[in-house]
Amino acid sequence: MDRKTPEKVKYPIGQQDFKVLRQQGRLYVDKTRYIEQLVEEDQYYFLARPRRFGKSLFLSTMKYFFEGERELFNGLYIDSIDWGWDKYPVLHLDLNPERYSEKGKLESILDERFEEWEKKYGIKNLSSDYSQRFRRIIETAHEKTGHQVVILVDEYDKPLVGNLNSSSQFEYFREKLASIYSNFKSSAAHIKLVFITGVSRFSKLSVFSDLNNLRDISFSEDFADICGITEAELHKYFTSGIKNLADKEGISYEQACFELKLNYDGYRFSSGGSDIYNPWSVLNAMRESMIQDYWAETGKPTIVVETLHNRNVDLEKILNTDCTLDQLKGLDLSNIDPLPLLYQTGYLTIKAYDRETKLYSLSVPNREVSRDLFKALLPYYISVERDTPDSVARDILNAILKGEPAKMMESIDIFLAGIPYEMKMENENNFHNAVYILLRLIGARTETEVHTSDGRIDLIVKTSKFIYIIELKFGKDSQTAINQIEEKQYDLPYRNDARRVFRIGVNFNTTTRRLDQPEIQEIN
Numbered sequence: 170m171d172r173k174t175p176e177k178v179k180y181p182i183g184q185q186d187f188k189v190l191r192q193q194g195r196l197y198v199d200k201t202r203y204i205e206q207l208v209e210e211d212q213y214y215f216l217a218r219p220r221r222f223g224k225s226l227f228l229s230t231m232k233y234f235f236e237g238e239r240e241l242f243n244g245l246y247i248d249s250i251d252w253g254w255d256k257y258p259v260l261h262l263d264l265n266p267e268r269y270s271e272k273g274k275l276e277s278i279l280d281e282r283f284e285e286w287e288k289k290y291g292i293k294n295l296s297s298d299y300s301q302r303f304r305r306i307i308e309t310a311h312e313k314t315g316h317q318v319v320i321l322v323d324e325y326d327k328p329l330v331g332n333l334n335s336s337s338q339f340e341y342f343r344e345k346l347a348s349i350y351s352n353f354k355s356s357a358a359h360i361k362l363v364f365i366t367g368v369s370r371f372s373k374l375s376v377f378s379d380l381n382n383l384r385d386i387s388f389s390e391d392f393a394d395i396c397g398i399t400e401a402e403l404h405k406y407f408t409s410g411i412k413n414l415a416d417k418e419g420i421s422y423e424q425a426c427f428e429l430k431l432n433y434d435g436y437r438f439s440s441g442g443s444d445i446y447n448p449w450s451v452l453n454a455m456r457e458s459m460i461q462d463y464w465a466e467t468g469k470p471t472i473v474v475e476t477l478h479n480r481n482v483d484l485e486k487i488l489n490t491d492c493t494l495d496q497l498k499g500l501d502l503s504n505i506d507p508l509p510l511l512y513q514t515g516y517l518t519i520k521a522y523d524r525e526t527k528l529y530s531l532s533v534p535n536r537e538v539s540r541d542l543f544k545a546l547l548p549y550y551i552s553v554e555r556d557t558p559d560s561v562a563r564d565i566l567n568a569i570l571k572g573e574p575a576k577m578m579e580s581i582d583i584f585l586a587g588i589p590y591e592m593k594m595e596n597e598n599n600f601h602n603a604v605y606i607l608l609r610l611i612g613a614r615t616e617t618e619v620h621t622s623d624g625r626i627d628l629i630v631k632t633s634k635f636i637y638i639i640e641l642k643f644g645k646d647s648q649t650a651i652n653q654i655e656e657k658q659y660d661l662p663y664r665n666d667a668r669r670v671f672r673i674g675v676n677f678n679t680t681t682r683r684l685d686q687p688e689i690q691e692i693n
Contacts (some may be wrong), residue, residue, distance in 0.1 A: 178196055178409055178410060178455070179193060179194055179195040179196060180195065180196055180410075180452045180453075180455055180456045181195040181196060181197070181226075181452065182452055182453060182456055184226075185225040185226050185229055186229050187226060187229040187230040187232070187233050187241065188229075188233050188238065188241055190226070191241045192241075196406060197245075198398060198402050198406050198448070199245050199246055200223075200227060200230065200395060200396075201230065201234070201242065201245045201246045201247035201248075202246045202247070203227075203392060203395045204230070204231055204234055204247055205246075205247060205250055205252075206391070206392075207231075207362065207364065208362065210384075211382075211384045212357070212360065212361070212362055212363065212382070213353060213362075213363045213380060213382055213383045213384060214362075214363065214364045214365065214383070214384050214385075214386055215365045215366075215367075215370065215377070215383050215384065215385045215386070215387065216364070216365070216366050216367075216385075216386050216387055216392070216395065216396075217366070217367055217368060217369060217370050217385075217387040217513055218366070218368070218387070218396050218397075218438070219368060219436075219513070219514055219515025220368060220464075220467060220468055220514075220515065221447070221448070221449035221464055221467050222396045222397055222447065222448060222449070222515075223396040223397060223448045223449075224323065224324070224366040224396055225263070225265065225323050225324075225366075227366075227395065227396060228261065228321045228323050228364065228366060229261075231319070231321060231364060232259050232261050232319075232321060234247060235256075235257040235259050235319045235361075235362075236256055236257065236259055237254045237255055237256040237257070239254045255316060256314070256316070257314070257316045257317070257318070257319050257361060258290075258310035258311070258314045258316060258318050258319070259318075259319045259320075259321065260282075260286060260306065260307070260310070260318055260319070260320045260321070261321045261323070262278075262282055262320075262321070262322045262323065263323040263324065264278060264322070264323065264324045264325060264327045264328065265323055265324040265327055266278070267327070267328075268331060269327060269328040269331045269332065269338075269342065270331070272338070272341055272342075274328075275328050275342060275345055275346075276299075276345075279299050279349070283299070283302050283303065283306065286306045286310070287302075287306060290306065290309045290310050290313050291309075291313070292305060292306060292309050299345070299348065299349055300348040300349055300351060300352060303349050303352050304352045304355065304356055307320070307352060307356045307359050307360065308356060308359050310359075311359040316361070317359055317360055317361035318359055318360050318361060319360075319361050319362050319363075319364075320353065320360060320362070320363045320364075321363075321364050321365075322350075322363075322364070322365040322366070323366055324366060324367055324368070325346065325350075325365050325366065325367045325376070326367035326368060326369050326371065327367075328342035328345075328346065329342055329343060329346075329369070329371065329376075330367075330368055330369060330472075333472050333505065334472070334475075343371075343376055346376045347376040347377075350376055350377060350380065351380075353377075353380050353383075354380050363383075365377075365383075368513055368514060369509075369510075369513045369514075370385065370387065370498055370499060370513070371499060371501075385498075387438065387498075388438065388439050388440075388494060388497075388498075389439060390439040390440065390441045390442050393437070393438050393439040393441075393442030393443065393445070394442065394443065394445055396445075396448070397436060397445035397446060397447065397448055398445065398446040398447075398448050398451055399443055399444075399445060399446070400434075400443065400444065400446075403426075403429070403446060403451065407451065407455055410454075410455030410456075410458075411425050411426060411429070411455075412425075413455075413458045414428075414429075414454065414455070414458045414459070414460075416458075417458040417459065418458075418459075418460075428460050429446070429451065429454065429460070430446075430535075431535065431536050432450070432454075432460055432462075432535055432536045432537045433446045433447045433450040433451055433454070433464075433535055433537060434446045434447075434534075434535055435518060435520075435534035435535040435538075436515070436518045436534045436535075437518050437519040437520065438518075438519065439519070440519070440522035440524075440529070441522065442519075447464050447534075447535075447537070449463060449464050449467065450462075450463040450464045450537060462537045462540055462541060463537075464515075464537055464538070464541070465537060465538075465540065465541035465544075469545060470514065470516060470541065470542060470545050471545075472510070472514075473507075473510060473511060473514055473516060473542075473545075474542075474545045474546050474549060475549075476505055476507050476510055477507055477511075477546065477549075478546070478549040478550075480505075480507055481596075481598055481599070482507050482602075483598050483601070483602070484546070484601075484602045484605055484606065485601060485602070485605050485627075485628075487507060487508060487511070488511075488517065488531075488532065488533055489531070489532050490508070490530075490531050491523075491526075491528040491529065491530050491531070492508060492528065492529055492531060493527065493528060493529070494527070494529065496508055496509065497509050497512050497513075497529065508531075511531075512531065515534070515538065516533065516534075516538055516541075516542050517531045517532065517533060517534075518531065518532070518533075518534040519531060520532045539609060540610065543606050543609045543610040544610060546602075546606050547606055547607070547610060550599060550602055550603040550606055561580055561583055561584050562584065562607075562610070562611045563611075564576070564580040565577055565580040565581055565584065565607070565608075565611055565613075566611045566612060566613060568580060569613055569630060569632060569635070569637070570632055570634075570635075572634060572635045572669055572671075574637060574671045574673055574687075574689050575687070575689060577637070578673065578675065578684065578687045578689075581604065581607065581684070582683055582684040584607060585603060585604075585607075585677075585683075585684065586682075586683060596643065597641070597642075597643035597644075600641060600643045600677045601627065601641055604628065604641060605628065608628070608630060613630050614630065614631045614632065615628060615629070615630050626638060626639075626640070626654075626659045627639055627640050627641045628640075628641065631668075632668075633668075634668055634669065635668055635669050635670075635671065636663050636666060636668050636669070636670045636671070637671050637673055638654060638659050638660050638663070638670065638671065638672050638673065639673045639675060640653050640654050640659070640672075640673070640674050640675065641675050641676075641677070642674070642675065642676040642677070643676070643677050643679070644676075644677070644678075644679040645676050646676050646685060647674045647675060647676045647685050647686060647687050647688040648674065648688055649674070649676070650674030650675055650676055650688065651672060651673075651674030651688035651690065652674070653674075654672045654674065655672070659672075660672055660692055664692065664693060666693070669691060669693065670691070670692050670693050671689060671690065671691050671692075672688075672689070672690040672691075672692060673687055673688070673689050674687060674688035674689075675687045
């Protein structure tokens, strides 16, 4: 008997239209249980998630649900509930397509959408005011259909995020959007549900300042995995893809799962939620049967890295920090705080929550995000224009893995030698950041600002065989650095460790702009 060839899974790469996805028989991770919850609980919702996290597909799913296209939902959770499947008027506004480098870009999108709705509901445009036009569309749609309106706004903040470095442009778009969104409150009697998505929740300059009943579910445990892929969903929907990945890479199924988790898992969006995989990266890895940095290819963290560098942020601290929920929630254009910016753009995520102190512990989600962030940061601290071969980075990593601290520091010195004067390696923080970025980028397991009973260790690099305790000084000397390790007994927790432990004192010489000869001691 002939053995049938297994049907090839169609992955919805870049497909954000739920109807097209279902008609083409593409894989869909069922999130429709959340629609029932949204309908039952509130009227106005806001959800923030990083880019490429499935926000647009979820809104599209809601669109066809409220438009009553039941056949698209056959076999999904929402098809099993008691729902009348009435056809509601849906106003779906997607602000994602444009870049908003010019003021007229927003008006062109609004004109296109408003004209479409005005034609659909037989409305003659009598005003050039977008707020008035929108209000009339909402009220007329309700009047002519007999059903309240469902409003879906995708990437509401795209015009704002693209103009964080231009206060005049930002304020222009904020005022325009605020006037349009003000209808959500004034037309409440005509609205069944509003669902707004974006990357960021702006605080003092909020476009939703008048909408005091807007429910922000961005940190809600009940909606923690409304977008993204959970561990259970990974194994429910992607088993065949994981097997193909394992076969192509010549590894076991378990090892393939481990690689997926290491590279794409680790996001968490609530105090008690489970870890979430990046859906864009998982889908691409399944289609290509290959582990690569897929999310990193969809955008550059220019605003993030410029903010970190311009504010002279201590990277070692901010990328492993504790904070309150209020610190994470808002962005203020007049004084951009790097912490919520990193979190809301996906470069930091929740790793733990202490209910007693109500503090959230944050860190970089996974290996893919780490590589993307540190690769983008590197040119701000180390020149990449010079002819420094990749072999230097490999030399650093090889020295770390072989237990050769002198060679490690020699290779780091060669790499750092390319820092030009105009980059102003003028303080200890910049020096720490440069070394930290370099070690993280090459894949070294690096811990920073490790607290002891008598101080904080600058850097600890660990492998399965070696531990490197590194103290960094700026404009002093290497002996001072090694003396601090000895006096404060930074190595005390590791003296009974089976691994070889090295103390390393390092100084950046501000005159030669090179590393002085490091002081190195092996303690066991």
